[in-house]
Amino acid sequence: MITRRNLLGLALVSTVLAAASCGPEPTPEPAPLPTPSGNTTDAETDDEDAIDHEDFAPALTDEAASTEASEHATTTLEAFWDVSKSQDEWYIGLSELMTPAGGAPFEHTLIENILPSTVTGDPEVNFFDEGNTAEVTVPSEHGTWTLILYREGDGWLTESIRFPEEG
Structure with a gap:
């Protein structure tokens, strides 16, 4: 599933590539394309996991x-x-x-x-x-x-x- 963050990353890469083809100046290398799974860093994953688990509560098993x-x-x-x-x-x-x-x-x-x-x-x-x-x-x-x-x-x-x- 492509998230908004992934779409923004793809748009940024497209813009950088378009700018690179228009001028003689060297451009910075584009960031790696995100994978469909999100390609998040460990820090981002830890923060997201913490948020997900805050809402998790044990349920009754009576x-x-x-x-x-x-x-x-x-x-x-x-x-x-x-x-x-x-x-x-x-x-x-x-x-x-x-x-x-x-x-x-x-x-x-x-x-x-x-x-x-x-x-x-x-x-x-x-x-x-x-x-x-x-x-x-x-x-x-x-x-x-x-x-x-x-x-x-x-x-x-x-x-x-x-x-x-x-x-």
Whole structure:
């Protein structure tokens, strides 16, 4: 992703190159072009990391948080298994429960290729990242599904769905 800082750097390099071609004076060497990842210095990275981590706070990992994560994982799978909707309705319903990156792989999934299932037991929740990430395993009639959830405000979004291993 090109940031405003990267665009300004590219504009500066273009200006320097244009000026160099117009006059006989030697010009300073242009700064290296930024990489798509931002090409930041260590000092800039440390400052940015400090800012990002100031907003990070541990989340509760109590029974209520576990129940909320279990319910979200179950709701995500039920949306995934609900093939009674049109293709577009199915994807919209599923993607609303997922992060943008998590929902993207399902955009081109054909619902006729989905084998509907039902939850057959209680989901198991394990918290990570001070309670802001949860791994939820959900037993179904076709095997155990594993979902990774990220806390979004007061709720959860699904980042990934791992299908049961075929046996």
